[in-house]
Each structure stands twice: as C-alpha cells, then as structure tokens.
Amino acid sequence: MTAASPKKTVLIRADAGGLLGSGHIMRMIALAQALRQRDIKAVFISVLCHPSMRERLQKEGFRHVLIEDAEVGDTRDAQQTIALAKELGGEWIVLDGYHFDLPYQKQVRTPGFKVAVMEDNDHCEEWYADLIVNQNLGTEGKVYQNTLTEGKALTGCHFTLLREEFQAYPEREKAPAWPPKRILVTMGGVDSDDATGLILRSLEVTELTNLEVKVIVGGGNPNEAGLQKAAAKSKHRVELLVNVTDMPSLYQWADAAITAGGSTCYEWMRYGLPAAVVTIANNQEPIVEALIQKEAALSLGKIGHLNETAAAKQLQEWFKEAPRAATNPLVDAHGARRVAAYLDTKLIISIASAKDSWINPSIKKFIQTLSENGHEVVWVHNASEAPPSDILFLLSYWKIVSAAVRAKHAHTLVVHGSDLPRGRGWSPATWQILEGCNRIPMCLLEAADAFDTGDIYLRTQMKLRGDELIDEIREEQTAATFRLCEMFIDQYPAITTRGIPQEGSPSEYPRRRPKDSELDPEQSIAEQFNRLRVADNETYPAFFKHNGHCYTLKIERMEAPE
Incomplete structure (x- = not known):
C-alpha cells in the first residue's frame, strides 16, 4: 500500500x-x-x-x-x-x-x-x-x-x-439607516490607550439620545471594568461584548461603525458600512489617509490629540451629513484565498458548462491538461453545484449565476466573443460572421449580475479565413477560449488586480432562433454562404421554403472532384 x-x-x-x-x-x-x-x-x-x-x-x-x-x-x-x-x-x-x-x-x-x-x-x-x-x-x-x-x-x-x-455571510441586503440608530464600536484586541472609553464619553456629550451601541472588548483590553461602569451609566443602550468571534453578524446589525484605523476597517468595508475611524497607532496612518482619499470614512483624528468634545462635535456633524461608506468591490472575502493560492502554487478550479454544449468534448481535454499541470479541477453542469474555488469558469453556460453562487469563488469568469461592451448577448461570434467579420474579438471577464457587464481581464482575437464551416469555427473559438483561461491561470493571482471596467456605448445581440438559419431561395449560395457555414447541421440546420414546402440544406467540406 x-x-x-x-x-x-x-x-x-x-x-x-x-x-x-x-x-x-x-x-x-x-x-x-x-x-x-x-x-x-x-x-x-x-x-x-x-x-x-x-x-x-x-x-x-x-x-x-x-x-x-x-x-x-x-x-x-x-x-x-x-x-x-x-x-x-x-x-x-x-x-x-x-x-x-x-x-x-x-x-x-x-x-x-x-x-x-x-x-x-x-x-x-x-x-x-x-x-x-x-x-x-x-x-x-x-x-x-x-x-x-x-x-x-x-x-x-x-x-x-x-x-x-466573512465568506459565510451575504452582502448587506439594504442600506444602513441614517442617521444611525445602531452603532458598533471596536478599537482592537488591546486598546491600551482606551480609545473605546473616549468614544463612549463622546457619545454621551452629543445631543443624540437612545442609541443602541454594541462595544467589542478584546481579551487583552485592560480597561474592561471601567467600560462596564461607563456602559451602565450611559444615556444610550450600551452592551459590552467580550472576545467576539462572530463579527459579520455585528456588521450586518449596525448602521454605522466607529473603529480603530487598522485592518478592522477592511471588515466593515466588506459590508459597505459607514464608519468613523480613530488612528490609535502610527502604522494606521496610511490606511486612514487612503480611506479619506476614497471618501470612505470619517477620520476623527489620532489618539492623544483627540478629546471627547472634539470627537462629539465631529460625530454629531457626521450624523447630519450623507453617510460616507466604502462599498464593494473595494474589498471582497477572497484575499486570503488568493494569497494561499500563491503559496500553494496549484489552483482549485471549477468549470461549468451546459450539459448539451458543443464545447464539452474539448473541456475533457482541457481538464486533463490542467490536471497534468498540478491543478485541482471539478466539472459541473449546474454552477450552484461547483465547490468553492479559486476560479469558476463559465464556458458555454447559458444561465445567470446568482451573486450568492459567485460569492463561493474568488473569481467567476466568462469568455465572450465580442469587443465588449459592444456585442453583449447571445452567440456574438456567429452574429459577427454573418456581418462579414473574420477577426472576432474575445474577452475574459468577471461574471456580474447582468450578462457580459463585468470587468475585463484579457482580450485576444479569433482569426478566420472566411471559408471555415461550423466545426472549424468552433475549433478556433475553443482554442481562443482556452488560451484566455490559461493566460489567467498562469498570471494568477497578480492578474486579479487588472480588471478593467467596460467603457463605451453597449450594444446587444439577440438570442439566435431556428428561423435565423432560413435561406432565401431567390439569392445565390455565395450571397448566403456565411449563413450556411454557421448553421449547425444537427440542431439548427439551414433551411428554405419553396412551393409551400420546407427543405433542409446541409453543407460539408469535400475534395473537389476531378
């Protein structure tokens, strides 16, 4: 054994x-x-x-x-x-x-x-x-x-x-109430300078009344006894929570957060929560400066240079303003997965395709190549059944994938055959061939709530001569598709920062129907050759009507007879 x-x-x-x-x-x-x-x-x-x-x-x-x-x-x-x-x-x-x-x-x-x-x-x-x-x-x-x-x-x-x-909880379903009624206060696991106490005293000085305040106290905080006394005497409803392990539910509960300017900020940014921050250490200054530049939070100032009166005045003015909130996609829940993937050198990949898609035989070969390169690959025909992955590739997959399903994966990627945002929608390569194009742009993009609207990571071209039939066209399309996928894999995770939002006026192709393969018997074959060559002889064959009857016309390449 x-x-x-x-x-x-x-x-x-x-x-x-x-x-x-x-x-x-x-x-x-x-x-x-x-x-x-x-x-x-x-x-x-x-x-x-x-x-x-x-x-x-x-x-x-x-x-x-x-x-x-x-x-x-x-x-x-x-x-x-x-x-x-x-x-x-x-x-x-x-x-x-x-x-x-x-x-x-x-x-x-x-x-x-x-x-x-x-x-x-x-x-x-x-x-x-x-x-x-x-x-x-x-x-x-x-x-x-x-x-x-x-x-x-x-x-x-x-x-x-x-x-x-933070992966197990969905994004906030509705915006926080404003002015806020529920406030979460957290100043880190130690808070030796008692920034928590300063904030509680500041809230007492404000004109606000009857706030619900939840205060997180880390296990290393030396000021717990004093905070308990301040909570008991407060004009607000203050609850102290010690050694909390379920932070996401508290961010979901809160209308606003008052926190230290450290890595905790990325947690409330994940939920798009309005926040005010106190700089309690020098190493937090770059984070706070970046938050100010993004207009993502209110900076109350640096501990040691801040008193209750000044903090109370800022908070009171803040509550009167429109809320400042960091919204997605500044932070998602997959940063640790991306770093772990780099340390691991292999990727965990899921592929979803329609059960009856023409690309499926080629996917089998693609999976073999990925496996030989050390990656773990799962192939499904229902995206909701894909296990959590570094990448979920949607290849010839014709359903919208919900945000809840996409949230299981660090990236959910689609390959689309047009120069996005032009040519969104169905069968873009086929429509462009019918328009006479032999250079078909191909994009690798992030899946989004609406079809073909996500950020674009990579572009390439499918180059045709103009005489290929449907099977040959699909071979070229498959090669371009897998080329984009492999480029993303090879550059992962650094490439994940390079997504570019779509710019320009969008256009959309309709879904192709069987009637779109109809030929006009009054036109020549040459005039309708593109319509003939993109027709699928088995599922959507070309056809024409004549003298009250409907006839199928199939096309295949052959050697010219002598």
Missing part, C-alpha cells in the same frame, strides 16, 4: 499582546484558514502572545509554538524559527510584524525555505523576500526594493486577509 503524501506545512511567525495589539495574528488566522481549505497545515510561532489569542488559535484548531529566551525580531528569535521550520518541514515562512527587518529576513531565508512578508507601512527600506504582501487600500502596483530579484509582490485590497466567517 502506498503511503499518503505528507501535508504541506506553512510556518506563520506573528505576535500579539502589549503594544503589538492582536491584528497581526488575527489576519494570519485568515491566511491559515485559507491554507487549511487547500489541505495545507499552518503552524503559528510567537515570542509574545496574549493568553486570549492563544486560546483563539486553539479553538481554531491551529498548532501554536511559543519561543522562549528571545526578544521579538532578534537573532535568537530567527534561529529558533528556522529550527522549528526544519523540524516541521515547512516550505514557506510567513512573517507578520514590523520587527521583522532586513537582517531577520536574511536569517530565516535559508536554503529550502521561502519567505513571505506582510507589509503595511514600509517598515523596511530594502527587502529580502520571495513574496511581499501589502493588503492595504491604495497600494495597488506598489514597487519594492527587493534584493531577491525573483521576488514578487501582491498589493492592494484584492489581497486583504479576511477570515472565513
């Missing part, structure tokens, strides 16, 4: 507690969950970790190793991290923390190990990493000085790491 292949392992080096907060480990939980979905084991390594975070990792089912006799980021830390990597057999070491500087990166990137570094605020001038990930708003296309010339960077909100619970 052949022994089962050992699971891949990824080592995650991150800390939590004290001034470090809990954000680094929380977003690494998101990556670890995405790795687990790919059957890759994640092991956490820390020098510092608050007991509440260790308990959280245990509940999540992740192994956690605590390094002793070391300071965060020092040589002993790096040495023990490498020793654990060798012991556990990890291929990748992921570093999430601003103390992991250039010397540390060089120490841990030893032969046999690759290094990925999470980056938020240029904590290094120079890098030594196989992968740099910056998940932050406004960083798309950022270039790093990386000593490893083969190193890559994944930048922007397409790579924001949100935990898997």
Whole structure:
C-alpha cells in the first residue's frame, strides 16, 4: 500500500499582546484558514502572545509554538524559527510584524525555505523576500526594493486577509439607516490607550439620545471594568461584548461603525458600512489617509490629540451629513484565498458548462491538461453545484449565476466573443460572421449580475479565413477560449488586480432562433454562404421554403472532384 503524501506545512511567525495589539495574528488566522481549505497545515510561532489569542488559535484548531529566551525580531528569535521550520518541514515562512527587518529576513531565508512578508507601512527600506504582501487600500502596483530579484509582490485590497466567517455571510441586503440608530464600536484586541472609553464619553456629550451601541472588548483590553461602569451609566443602550468571534453578524446589525484605523476597517468595508475611524497607532496612518482619499470614512483624528468634545462635535456633524461608506468591490472575502493560492502554487478550479454544449468534448481535454499541470479541477453542469474555488469558469453556460453562487469563488469568469461592451448577448461570434467579420474579438471577464457587464481581464482575437464551416469555427473559438483561461491561470493571482471596467456605448445581440438559419431561395449560395457555414447541421440546420414546402440544406467540406 502506498503511503499518503505528507501535508504541506506553512510556518506563520506573528505576535500579539502589549503594544503589538492582536491584528497581526488575527489576519494570519485568515491566511491559515485559507491554507487549511487547500489541505495545507499552518503552524503559528510567537515570542509574545496574549493568553486570549492563544486560546483563539486553539479553538481554531491551529498548532501554536511559543519561543522562549528571545526578544521579538532578534537573532535568537530567527534561529529558533528556522529550527522549528526544519523540524516541521515547512516550505514557506510567513512573517507578520514590523520587527521583522532586513537582517531577520536574511536569517530565516535559508536554503529550502521561502519567505513571505506582510507589509503595511514600509517598515523596511530594502527587502529580502520571495513574496511581499501589502493588503492595504491604495497600494495597488506598489514597487519594492527587493534584493531577491525573483521576488514578487501582491498589493492592494484584492489581497486583504479576511477570515472565513466573512465568506459565510451575504452582502448587506439594504442600506444602513441614517442617521444611525445602531452603532458598533471596536478599537482592537488591546486598546491600551482606551480609545473605546473616549468614544463612549463622546457619545454621551452629543445631543443624540437612545442609541443602541454594541462595544467589542478584546481579551487583552485592560480597561474592561471601567467600560462596564461607563456602559451602565450611559444615556444610550450600551452592551459590552467580550472576545467576539462572530463579527459579520455585528456588521450586518449596525448602521454605522466607529473603529480603530487598522485592518478592522477592511471588515466593515466588506459590508459597505459607514464608519468613523480613530488612528490609535502610527502604522494606521496610511490606511486612514487612503480611506479619506476614497471618501470612505470619517477620520476623527489620532489618539492623544483627540478629546471627547472634539470627537462629539465631529460625530454629531457626521450624523447630519450623507453617510460616507466604502462599498464593494473595494474589498471582497477572497484575499486570503488568493494569497494561499500563491503559496500553494496549484489552483482549485471549477468549470461549468451546459450539459448539451458543443464545447464539452474539448473541456475533457482541457481538464486533463490542467490536471497534468498540478491543478485541482471539478466539472459541473449546474454552477450552484461547483465547490468553492479559486476560479469558476463559465464556458458555454447559458444561465445567470446568482451573486450568492459567485460569492463561493474568488473569481467567476466568462469568455465572450465580442469587443465588449459592444456585442453583449447571445452567440456574438456567429452574429459577427454573418456581418462579414473574420477577426472576432474575445474577452475574459468577471461574471456580474447582468450578462457580459463585468470587468475585463484579457482580450485576444479569433482569426478566420472566411471559408471555415461550423466545426472549424468552433475549433478556433475553443482554442481562443482556452488560451484566455490559461493566460489567467498562469498570471494568477497578480492578474486579479487588472480588471478593467467596460467603457463605451453597449450594444446587444439577440438570442439566435431556428428561423435565423432560413435561406432565401431567390439569392445565390455565395450571397448566403456565411449563413450556411454557421448553421449547425444537427440542431439548427439551414433551411428554405419553396412551393409551400420546407427543405433542409446541409453543407460539408469535400475534395473537389476531378
């Protein structure tokens, strides 16, 4: 009996507690969950970790190793991290923390190990990493000085790491009430500066009354007792929630959020929730600046320079204005899946096609090629039956796929045979051939609520001579289709940031019907050759009417007789 292949392992080096907060480990939980979905084991390594975070990792089912006799980021830390990597057999070491500087990166990137570094605020001038990930708003296309010339960077909100619970909840079905009646307050897992208390006191100073306020208190927050007293005396209905694990339901409940300016912002952005932010650490300044530029949130200011009176005045004015809200697609729930796919090197792919489509025999060969390249592929004829994937390709699939189904996949992609937005609709290649075209544009685009309206990633052309019959046309169309799919796969996940919205005046082709294959017996064959050659001899044959009868006319290529 052949022994089962050992699971891949990824080592995650991150800390939590004290001034470090809990954000680094929380977003690494998101990556670890995405790795687990790919059957890759994640092991956490820390020098510092608050007991509440260790308990959280245990509940999540992740192994956690605590390094002793070391300071965060020092040589002993790096040495023990490498020793654990060798012991556990990890291929990748992921570093999430601003103390992991250039010397540390060089120490841990030893032969046999690759290094990925999470980056938020240029904590290094120079890098030594196989992968740099910056998940932050406004960083798309950022270039790093990386000593490893083969190193890559994944930048922007397409790579924001949100935990898997954010995939299980739908988008908000209706806009939040405004002025808000329900307010969610969360200032991170530690909040040593008591920004939470400042916000509660600010809400007391406002003229607003009878608000419902839910306050999230992290396990490392030293001010819980004082917050309980403030909640009990408040003129509003204030509820304190400790060590919350179901954040999505709270974002769904709230009309507005008041939060720290860290990675929590990407959670409420996921739900399009209006928010005000307090900058409680220097590393949050770039995020807050980007939110202001996008007009996605109100900045209340920086802790230490903010008092209750000033905050209350800003909040009161904010409630009178139109709400500022970050809306999709700034952030989706698949950033962790995209980063995990890069670490994995293989993709999880679903393909959906109509059960009776002409492309199905070619899909079998395409799947074989993808499997030989190491990808996992599932083929279905009902898109709702496709398991969660990195990519769901809709190939010759004629149904609208709901947002709920698309949300299961990082990307749901369609190949369409026209120069979008011109030529949306049905059988665009056939209609263009009937118009006399021999150069048929082909687009790979994101599926959307309406047919053929999503962002376009790639374009190519199907080149015809003008004498091909239906089977040959389909061969060319299939080749162009798979070429686009393979290009997207080869460039994944970096290509996911390159979708371009459609521009220009749209046009639409109607659905072809059997009557569209009717010939005019008064016209010559040459005049109607395009209509003949796009007709399917089996399902939609060309036909003509004569003397009260209907006749089928089939066309096949043959050698010219001598």
